[in-house]
Amino acid sequence: MQTQTILLIIAAFIIAMVIALFQYWYKAKNRQKKNLFFAFLRFLSVFSLLVLLINPTFKKNTYYTEKPTLVVAIDNSASIKHLKQEQEVSQLVQQLEEHKDLNNRFNIRYYTFSSELNDSLNFSFLEKQTNISKTLEDLNQIYKNTIAPTLLLTDGNQTYGKDYQYTSKKYKQAVYPVVIGDTTTVVDTKIQQLNVNRYAYLKNKFPVEVILTYSGNQEVKSKFEIKSGNGVLYSQDISFSEENNSTIINFSLPANNAGVQKYTAQLIPLANEKNRINNRKVFAVEVIDQKTNVLIVSDISHPDLGAFKKSIESNERRDLTIKRPSEIQALEDYQLVVLYQPNARFKNLYDKLKASKKNYFTITGAKTDWGFINRIQNKYRQEITGQSEYYIPKFNSNYGSFLFDDIGFQNYPPLVGAFGEIKVNVNFDTLLFRTISNIETQEPLLITIEENGVREGVLFGEGIWRWRAQNYLNTQGFESFDDFFGKIVQYLASSKRKSRLNTTSESFYYGNANIKIKAEYFTKNYEFDRRGNLRITIKNTDSEATQTIPMILKNNSYEVDLSNLSTGNYEYTVTAIGENIARSGSFAVLEYNVEQQFLNADVTKLKQVATNTNGKISYLDQQDDLMNSLIQDQRYQVIQKSKENVVSLIDWKYLLAIVILLLAIEWFARKYNGLI
Known part of the structure; x- marks a missing residue:
């Protein structure tokens, strides 16, 4: 308690004493013993009221015990079931729950993991992927400021993600791996990895790389084959030994037919092999008969051009050429032309675009000649000020020209563009708005225009290479940005008319992948309609079985998850209920379960994790x-x-009750003695 508060309480004591004695002793006509009783009551009530006004504070310490946390992370992937260990895992978890001494010593928190970490104990052992590295990273974030040793119940077999034995070096808790599965080494040959491009071009050959491995101590012979249907397209005899236990095969296959072509890779199993599932892999290649050719025309050198090239050519179905305006002869070979910071030297190119009705994408910046652009076309005009400005992007969730997701634009670096008002004279759709000095505006930064059958995109700013770099910093990859730019290129390069219902799907999926189909639905004014009622009908063309599933609204699209589909060929139709609108498509689900490729637990990596974290x-x-x-x-x-709590006296409600009680006793006593 502070000295000032103590002095105030002493002053309150004196004041209360003076008031009580003044009223019941000094002013009293007859000084009787009962006057001292009345003075005492008045002293207590006045002193209590004054103390309440002073409101002193007191420190209160409460003591409690805190047990360390024991984290139990259980592998819920299909490999546990494939190794026939699901019952043993369930029994171990039950013993942990019932162990009294362990529960008295720790607060036990249970998690399951596969591709994601889940705060639950719902076992299925059916998950198709395992990412132990991400599990350790997530747990490290949750328990970074506490003591939380981690029990890791797993077979150690990871199907994708960073190598977890290196990720564990950054894990701040001790990890105690519990090995699930057989650790005995048995004879096994398998297709360790098969690398092939997703796309190939008609009448060309596409490369295939296969890594084959062997575990055993004897010399064995086998045969590797690639089949399409019943025909063998490639075969090679393979020999293994204890020293020569792996081999890499490189070869090429012809792409003679357009569409999705399925192939089966098989390493003929040995007679005494236990696991034969990992000797066979099904893969597919989509053979396309044309490539999207994109032309970038620029009169200056700029880092944006390199970013565009990397982004566009990340999709093998696209090719990019960069030229100067003076080098342009014809545009027939290109599906899309990108005009980078046009100036007067682009006049002939604008004439060719107008004559050929070719779609194009205009990108402006600090070196753009806006006087020329304002003269050469009348779709939009920029106020000419001779100054530049920095524009931060803001995503428009109501953009309706094609399906799109926000990739975190609000955290991206600003683009540099001309300062001044932009006036668009035609119908347009805004994908990104401008944010200037943290003030959100409705001025466009990226728009698309469709007029008289010609599509044009306009980006009012340069420096998009910084966006691609920022995307790498955010996600450790370029996929999100490349997908963003790829969708713009795909939309602008297409000559299809705008539709009220569009669907997005892949031509084929592997059995271990998430199968998601998206749809976008618009009103008659081509505004995204969140009130739509969409249904998707899936038909297995092999078994003729059909099912109808409602699509769920998610962000600015409708979505359905079909990851539970079995292998086969499928056709689908998305229908808008109450409207005569439907869109159809097809895809294939290929046979592949990566979790069944493992025969043993990976003890070596789990030992390294225990060593890295001082566990066991x-x-x-x-x-x-x-x-x-x-x-x-x-x-x-x-x-x-x-825990120290600061308590104010005014929060003690009983003191107010005591004051009221004292005043009441004083009043009744005076009334009884005829003093009132």
Whole structure:
């Protein structure tokens, strides 16, 4: 309590004493003993009221114990079921839940993981992918400021993601891997990896790379084949030994027919092989008969041009050429022309575009000749000020020309464009708005225009190479940005008319991938309609089985997850209920379950994880030793903590009740003695 507060309380004591004595002793005509009683009551009530006005504060310490957290992360992938260990895992979890000493020592938190980390104990052992690295990263974020040793129940087989034995070096908690599955090495040959491009071009050959591996100590022979239907397209005899336990095969296959072509790669199993599933892989290639050719015309050198080239050519179905305006002869070979910061030297190119009715994409910036652009076309005009400005993008979720997702534009660096008002004289759709000095505006930064059968996109700013770099910093990859720019190129390069219902799907999916089909639905004014009622009908063309599923509104599109579909060929039709509108498509689901490619637990990597984190590896038959070592580990102690609370006297409601009681007693006593 502060000195000032103590002095105020002393002053309140004196004032209350003076008031009580003044009223009941000094002013009293007859000084009787009962006057002292009345003075005492008045002193207490006045003093209490004054103390309430002073409102002193007191510190109150409360003590409590805090147990360390024990994190139990259970592998919920299909490999556990494939190794026939699901019952053993369930029994171990049950023992953890029922172990009294362990529960008294720790607050136990249970998680399951596969491709994602889930805060639940719902086992299915049917998940198609495993990402142990991401699981460790997520747990590291959750428990970065606490003591939380981690029990990792897994076979150690990861299907995608970063190598978790290196990720574990950054993990701040001790990891205790519990090995699930057989650790005995048996004879096995398998297709370790098959690399092939997703697309190929008609009448060309596409490369295939196959990595074959062998575990065993004897010399064996086998045969590798590639089949399409019943025909063998490629075969090669393979020999393995204990020293020569892997081989890489490179070859090319012809692309003679357009469309999705399915192939089966098979390494003939040995007679005594236990797991034959990993000897066979089905893959597909989409053979296309033409390429989207994009032409960029620029009179200056700029980093944006390199970013455009990398982004556009990240899709093998597109090719990019960069030329100067003086080098342009004809445009027939290009489906899209990109005009980068046009000036007067682009006049002939504008004439060719107008004559050929070719779609084009205009990108402006600090070096754009807006006087020339304002003269050469009348779709939009820029106020000429001779100054530049920085524009931060803001995504328009109501953009309706094609299906699009926000990739985090608000965190992207600003583009540099001309300062001044932009006036668009035709119907247009805004994909990105301008944000200037943290003030959101309705002025366009990126728009698309469709007029008289010609599509044009306009980006009012340069420096988009910084967006691609920022995308890498945010996601450790360029996929989001390349997909964003690829959709713009796809829309502008297409000559299809605008439709009220559009669907997006891949031509084929692997069995371990998420199968999602998206749709966009618009009103008659081509504004995105969130009130739509869309249904998708899926038909398996092999079995003729059909099912109808409602599509769910998600952000600015409708979506359905079909990841539970079995392998086969499918046709689908998306219908807008209440409207005579439907769109159809097809896709194939290829046979492939990566979780069934494993025969043993990966003990080597799990041992390394335990070493990296100062933990300890154990096996299913050592669970008692594991629990006892955790209980006895001096690093994990129950900690007594204190919490200091500052309490104000005014919060003590009983003091007010005491004041009221004192005043009431004084009043009744005076009334009884005839003093009132």
